[in-house]
Amino acid sequence: MMSLVVARELSKTYKMGDVEVDAVKNANFEIGEGAFVAFVGPSGSGKTTVLNLIGCLDKPTGGGLEVTGFDVTRLDRFQAARFRGTNIGFVFQNFNLIPVLTVAENIEYPLLMVQNRPAKERVTRVNALLEAVGMEDQKAKLPDQLSGGQKQRVAVARALVTNPKLVLADEPTANLDHKTAHSILGLMKKMRREMNTTFIFSTHDPRIMAEAEVLFTLEDGRLITHATEEGGTND
Amino acid sequence: MINVVKIALRNLRRYKRRTQLTLALIVTGMVFFLVFSSVTGSFKNAMVGEVTGSFLGHIQIHQRGYIASIDNLPLQLNLQPEQVKIIDQVLDQDGAVAAFSKRVKFGGAFSNYKQTTNIRINGVNPEQEFATCPQLLSRFVEGSADKSSLERGKILVPELLAHGLKIKAGDTAVVVATNENGSVNGKTFVIGGILSSATGPGGRDGYIHIDDARELLRMTDNAVSEIVIRINDFGQLDKVRNRLFSAVASERTQEGKPIFEVHTWEKLSPFSNIAKMIDVMTFFLMLMLVAVVLISIMNVMIMAVYERIREIGTIAAMGTQPRRILALFITEGFIMGALGALLGLIIGLSIIFGLNLLGISYSFGRQEALILQPTISFSQVFVISGLVTFVSVVASLQPAWKASKMEPIEALGHV
Numbered sequence: 001m002m003s004l005v006v007a008r009e010l011s012k013t014y015k016m017g018d019v020e021v022d023a024v025k026n027a028n029f030e031i032g033e034g035a036f037v038a039f040v041g042p043s044g045s046g047k048t049t050v051l052n053l054i055g056c057l058d059k060p061t062g063g064g065l066e067v068t069g070f071d072v073t074r075l076d077r078f079q080a081a082r083f084r085g086t087n088i089g090f091v092f093q094n095f096n097l098i099p100v101l102t103v104a105e106n107i108e109y110p111l112l113m114v115q116n117r118p119a120k121e122r123v124t125r126v127n128a129l130l131e132a133v134g135m136e137d138q139k140a141k142l143p144d145q146l147s148g149g150q151k152q153r154v155a156v157a158r159a160l161v162t163n164p165k166l167v168l169a170d171e172p173t174a175n176l177d178h179k180t181a182h183s184i185l186g187l188m189k190k191m192r193r194e195m196n197t198t199f200i201f202s203t204h205d206p207r208i209m210a211e212a213e214v215l216f217t218l219e220d221g222r223l224i225t226h227a228t229e230e231g232g233t234n235d
Numbered sequence: 236m237i238n239v240v241k242i243a244l245r246n247l248r249r250y251k252r253r254t255q256l257t258l259a260l261i262v263t264g265m266v267f268f269l270v271f272s273s274v275t276g277s278f279k280n281a282m283v284g285e286v287t288g289s290f291l292g293h294i295q296i297h298q299r300g301y302i303a304s305i306d307n308l309p310l311q312l313n314l315q316p317e318q319v320k321i322i323d324q325v326l327d328q329d330g331a332v333a334a335f336s337k338r339v340k341f342g343g344a345f346s347n348y349k350q351t352t353n354i355r356i357n358g359v360n361p362e363q364e365f366a367t368c369p370q371l372l373s374r375f376v377e378g379s380a381d382k383s384s385l386e387r388g389k390i391l392v393p394e395l396l397a398h399g400l401k402i403k404a405g406d407t408a409v410v411v412a413t414n415e416n417g418s419v420n421g422k423t424f425v426i427g428g429i430l431s432s433a434t435g436p437g438g439r440d441g442y443i444h445i446d447d448a449r450e451l452l453r454m455t456d457n458a459v460s461e462i463v464i465r466i467n468d469f470g471q472l473d474k475v476r477n478r479l480f481s482a483v484a485s486e487r488t489q490e491g492k493p494i495f496e497v498h499t500w501e502k503l504s505p506f507s508n509i510a511k512m513i514d515v516m517t518f519f520l521m522l523m524l525v526a527v528v529l530i531s532i533m534n535v536m537i538m539a540v541y542e543r544i545r546e547i548g549t550i551a552a553m554g555t556q557p558r559r560i561l562a563l564f565i566t567e568g569f570i571m572g573a574l575g576a577l578l579g580l581i582i583g584l585s586i587i588f589g590l591n592l593l594g595i596s597y598s599f600g601r602q603e604a605l606i607l608q609p610t611i612s613f614s615q616v617f618v619i620s621g622l623v624t625f626v627s628v629v630a631s632l633q634p635a636w637k638a639s640k641m642e643p644i645e646a647l648g649h650v
Contacts, residue, residue: 056646057552076640079555085554092647096549098246112238114554158553 002200004068004166005031007056011062012040012049012221021138023049025221027065031200031214036192038212039202045218047202048170054200055088055168056080061151068165088161089202091169091188095151097143097158102131107157115162129157132194133187145224149180155185160191173208185211239559246539253535258575260531261623264524265579266586268619269518273587273609275513278597281605282506283469285423288370289433290440291500292336292463294476294586299488299496301461302503308340308355310415313458318486318494325482331475333465334366339448340460343412344439345392347400354396355440356410358448361385367465371430371442374523378404378428389427391442397429404428410443412438414452422451472499525626528575532568532630540564540634547638549644557639565628565636572627576620587611 012024024046031037039047050059053065055078056072065072068087074226075083084090089110097106108126111117117125128138133153143151152172169188172183185208192199203209217225247254288295301312314322319337326332339358359365361382365372372380376394384391390410392402402408404426411421424443432439448454466475480497488494489523501507540547545562587609595607 055648056550065264081551081554083554084552088547088554090552092549094545096647098546098549100241100242100249109550110553113550113559114556196557221437222519 002033003030003066004033004035005029005200006066007053007063008065009122010050010053010060010065011061012046012053012058013061015068018135022221024053024060024218027218027221029216029223029226031198032190033198034196035198035200035214035217036189036212037198037200037214037216039200039208039216039218040204040209040212041218042170042204044220045204046221047204047218049221050216050218051168051170051200051202054166054180055090056084084145085110085162087165088164089164089167089197091152091155091167091172093171093174095143095148095155095175097154099143102140103135103146104177106143106154108159110158110162125161125163127219131160131218132160132191133157147180150178152176152180156184156191160195160197163195164197166198166200169199171203172201173203181208187191236562239562239566240570243563243570246543246563246567247570250535250539250542253538253555254571256460257531257535257571258312258578261528261572261575261627262579262582263436263577263624265509265619266518266583267578268524269522269583269611269616269646270586270609271592272517272615273611274590274607275517276615277607277609279510279513280361280610281608282595283500283510285370286504286506287465287469287500289368289374290438291372291503293466293472293500294464294470295498295500295503296441296462296464296479296483297460297496297498299494302409302498308342308460310341310452310460313415313460314337314459314462314495316457319457319462320461320484321486325479326462326464329475330483331468331478333467333472334363335462335464336360336363336367337445337459338364338461339452339454339458340440341412341448341452341454343410343451344394345400346409347402347406348409350400352396352399353461354392354410356390356412356438356448357442358445358451359385359442360445364463367463374426374430374433376431378426380428384427385442385444386427387444387445387447388425388459390424391428391430392426393439393441394429394635395429395439396441397426402426410451412451416453417436418453420451420453422447438520470552478513482503495633521622524619525622527625528572528623529630532571532627533633535571536564536568536631536634540638541565544641544646544649545640546645548649551641551643560641561635561639562637565631568627568631568635569624572630575627576623579623580616584611584616 007027007029010024010027014021014023039050041047053060054067056075060073098109101109104126107129108122109121111125130139133156135153138146138150173184176184188199191197209215215227216223296468298312298314326335336359342353342355345354365382378384390444407423408426409421411419413419425513476497476499484493486494487515551560590609597607613623
């Protein structure tokens with residue numbers, strides 16, 4: 001399996017006044033194409049920072065990071081936006097749907113406003129995703145008319161509509177009840193199978209961790225374990 | 236672009252009350268400006284029309300130094316026949332000139348045989364004068380408003396003088412004047428008509444036939460005090476004035492100075508200062524409107540950006556280019572400005588239309604029953620609507636710029 005994400009001695013240090021805080025310290029990891037990966041650890045362990053670095057939302061202060069074969073540490077903000085729009089989908093903890101757009105329009109947004117795809121292609125893609133996440137009958141509704149689980153389904157569809165190589169989900173189930181959380185993870189797994197998209201998510205919920213096929217454990221910014229579904233563990 | 240507009244419209248609808256309040260501010264400002272400028276414009280046009288149409292004309296030509304001594308009506312500064320001939324040729328050849336009238340102006344004593352008072356008199360050719368100052372005819376309060384009232388031997392006298400001396404049309408009176416050489420002469424006239432007063436210099440002058448004036452002043456040639464010109468297009472006033480001045484500028488005194496002075500009505504009437512004041516007030520009202528639009532739109536857009544920081548972070552994270560985020564917010568400001576301008580125009584023009592239907596009358600100085608006819612030109616409508624829309628876009632720039640420069644990671648983390 002080819003590596004989609006390669007991190008070498010990846011570090012991120014934040015300055016808070018005179019104090020320097022290591023959010024991620026010398027992390028080394030590789031994530032293969034089509035993987036279903038979770039970064040786990042307690043609050044403040046660096047999970048979100050790792051996802052932000054992979055998602056080109058933030059820049060590392062040390063080390064190297066390649067995503068889909070590109071050295072993303074060299075991208076400026078315009079190139080990073082273009083890279084994200086082409087290669088990465090995002091699912092947020094708070095769903096972050098655009099409140100003035102309907103379900104279908106929210107899903108359509110990246111195709112329309114980021115990739116400028118033609119109308120026919122947009123309709124086809126949006127309908128396919130609506131069907132895949134089971135939201136066809138809700139497509140005309142606005143986000144505030146949906147439940148949390150429905151919102152996250154829409155968010156997953158929006159993340160996948162551009163057919164990205166990678167979907168990053170930061171605590172995607174944190175605002176959902178356990179049953180809904182499992183259903184969302186089930187949906188993500190299903191989409192991963194159907195589209196061969198790599199899913200990387202962060203969580204600190206042990207029940208959700210069990211769904212991951214590859215598990216990276218972080219503690220105080222350090223990657224301490226790397227476990228696979230087959231039971232292998234690397235310290 | 237259509238999609239940017241669609242999203243912008245929905246965002247404006249999302250904050251309905253705030254959008255309505257901002258629109259109300261813009262609309263109110265627009266309406267005030269339109270109504271004010273149309274009403275004051277109507278007043279100004281009426282006054283300028285009155286001043287130029289009843290006695291001043293649009294442009295006047297004198298011999299150099301005449302205007303500086305105009306209070307004395309100096310006969311020695313009259314335009315000489317050969318100078319008049321030059322001006323005649325220039326005016327005849329200029330297509331912008333609608334009509335012109337030659338006047339002999341002098342001061343004299345007016346007597347009804349019982350009382351005597353001072354009078355300023357214009358000796359005119361009635362046909363030329365009525366063509367150049369057509370509103371003179373509307374000032375007749377007694378007598379027949381046509382050239383027969385200014386036949387030789389007749390005089391038109393101002394209303395105040397007629398009241399003071401208790402004379403009426405058909406009565407006789409004597410005018411006594413001193414000519415250029417100091418010789419005094421008198422002539423009997425029949426009152427051909429009585430004229431209401433008009434605002435400004437010349438508004439209380441009397442009129443006689445130019446040949447009577449020359450006879451009274453014992454003039455042996457065709458010298459005139461001034462030549463009053465009416466042009467076809469008032470909007471071309473300065474252009475025509477400059478052209479006429481250039482055409483006669485080659486005539487020089489021995490000292491090399493131009494013989495002729497060519498003045499527009501603005502140089503001859505104090506009302507031009509009132510007209511300028513009206514323009515200044517309109518300008519300041521426009522500045523206030525600009526300030527209202529600028530502050531209200533900027534306030535709304537700053538709030539919109541602040542409240543939607545996470546949303547901005549989300550769309551930026553999804554890969555939306557900064558210029559598109561910029562466009563989204565500028566479009567919101569543009570729509571609000573354009574919509575406000577449109578609504579303001581509809582309401583403002585309706586009020587202007589209503590005021591015209593009502594036919595409100597007003598008085599100014601000695602003039603009564605002037606009808607308020609507010610009008611606004613297409614260019615004014617275009618400029619003010621464009622300005623409001625442009626200012627709205629300018630007001631949105633800073634908040635939109637701020638939104639487009641946001642780092643997605645910081646925006647997403649905003650609480």
